[in-house]
Amino acid sequence: MGLSIFDLFKIGIGPSSSHTMGPMVAANRFINELKEAGQLPSTESLRVDLYGSLALTGKGHCTDTAVLLGLQGEQPDRVDPDHVPAIIEHIIKHQRLKLSDLHTIDFNFDNDLVYHDAIVLPDHPNGIKFTALDRNKKHLSTETYFSVGGGFVVSKEELTTSTSRQSKPIPYPFDNAQELLEQGKKHQLTISEIVLENEHQLTGSQTISEDMLNIWSVMKQSIDRGCQQTGVLPGRLQVERRASRIFNSLKQSPPVDLLATLDWVNMFALAVNEENAAGGRIVTAPTNGAAGVIPAVLAYYDRFIKDSNDQGIVTFLSTAAAIGMLYKKNASISAAEVGCQGEIGVACSMAAGALCSVLGGNNEQIENAAEIGMEHNLGLTCDPVDGLVQVPCIERNTMGAVKAINAARLALYGTGLHQVSLDEVIKTMHQTGLDMQDKYKETALAGLAVNVVIC
Numbered sequence: 001m002g003l004s005i006f007d008l009f010k011i012g013i014g015p016s017s018s019h020t021m022g023p024m025v026a027a028n029r030f031i032n033e034l035k036e037a038g039q040l041p042s043t044e045s046l047r048v049d050l051y052g053s054l055a056l057t058g059k060g061h062c063t064d065t066a067v068l069l070g071l072q073g074e075q076p077d078r079v080d081p082d083h084v085p086a087i088i089e090h091i092i093k094h095q096r097l098k099l100s101d102l103h104t105i106d107f108n109f110d111n112d113l114v115y116h117d118a119i120v121l122p123d124h125p126n127g128i129k130f131t132a133l134d135r136n137k138k139h140l141s142t143e144t145y146f147s148v149g150g151g152f153v154v155s156k157e158e159l160t161t162s163t164s165r166q167s168k169p170i171p172y173p174f175d176n177a178q179e180l181l182e183q184g185k186k187h188q189l190t191i192s193e194i195v196l197e198n199e200h201q202l203t204g205s206q207t208i209s210e211d212m213l214n215i216w217s218v219m220k221q222s223i224d225r226g227c228q229q230t231g232v233l234p235g236r237l238q239v240e241r242r243a244s245r246i247f248n249s250l251k252q253s254p255p256v257d258l259l260a261t262l263d264w265v266n267m268f269a270l271a272v273n274e275e276n277a278a279g280g281r282i283v284t285a286p287t288n289g290a291a292g293v294i295p296a297v298l299a300y301y302d303r304f305i306k307d308s309n310d311q312g313i314v315t316f317l318s319t320a321a322a323i324g325m326l327y328k329k330n331a332s333i334s335a336a337e338v339g340c341q342g343e344i345g346v347a348c349s350m351a352a353g354a355l356c357s358v359l360g361g362n363n364e365q366i367e368n369a370a371e372i373g374m375e376h377n378l379g380l381t382c383d384p385v386d387g388l389v390q391v392p393c394i395e396r397n398t399m400g401a402v403k404a405i406n407a408a409r410l411a412l413y414g415t416g417l418h419q420v421s422l423d424e425v426i427k428t429m430h431q432t433g434l435d436m437q438d439k440y441k442e443t444a445l446a447g448l449a450v451n452v453v454i455c
Ligand code: SF4
Pocket: 289, 290, 335, 339, 340, 341, 343, 344, 381, 382, 383, 384, 388, 389, 390, 392, 393, 396, 442
């Protein structure tokens, strides 16, 4: 173990954690390594090679622009989404890049960024290689990184070895759900308390709760912004933004029926994912494509559950993080590895367990809710139409959020005893993902991506 809550919830920009945020982080890291090695001043040109899923859906997922931003020193949590179009336009027009905002080189957007659609690197489907050359076209440095989901980036070496933070001792280590439940029983702690204690030890931070409330505040801002925006989303699909229309309707009219609360939940999820598709500011939860599920369920708690409060929000997010850690450790949160099960499925499972916790569920009921949340997402493929994180992605977040609420409610009526354990469902999700044909794993080569006609 050794994952932080804030590894699962990262502030960033849309539309994709693995294809936008990851490549931006990788580009930034390569430039920093050049800087540290004193090679930045000698760099005269750069070549970027994208492999596998990054090449196949990179254009629709804005991998190209993310790489340019990262090379210029921008970071996902700091870059102003409103400034991105102007920065990219300037680079392409002048064919010049200012590496880490320090050293300017020529960069031909059409020739120096190469898409290898037919090549998948053996280590991982999301590979990206950077090569720096001097004035004689001699290689100064070459590095390959892998964007392994949720904005996580690792080098080839790190893919197979553990990082230093993973060896830091924590008070309540757990590698799977069974161990997590045992820690809770042995020390009489809730899942949230276990994760918060571990986080304190791992990071030494005294402001964990405040930082988590800040995460919630960024989620809320993405809902608020999504409720204000109208028009169509970027890309050929001309997808109409729906959140603002639903919001205005919900604000003005009395509830249509008893299920009107679900209209709010749908609207919360649409608002976040429309913002994500437009390249706006969002929080990975645990990915960008699935960034609407957890905020929608948390907004449901905030708006509709009596006596909801800040402590509940901290409990919700820390419980969700504990569940996300189990998937990150024992399966994957990368759609290029396991399909949409790893995005919407994981977000649904995290939200289900988290909601169960703030509605009074005990650890066993939380584990049950998280299990239900994934069990009914098993086999979910990733087939984004035109390679954009829009169809089916945006609407799929509404389904994930509603399913999570239902899973939490089902678990709360139970005793915590159930047939399929969370560990078994995580293992099943992983195996199903490995068995899934590659064309259903974020390639836009199958499913809706080939059957929907784009005019
Ligand atoms: S289909 Fe699912 S996994 Fe694929 S891009 Fe959309 S949200 Fe992400």
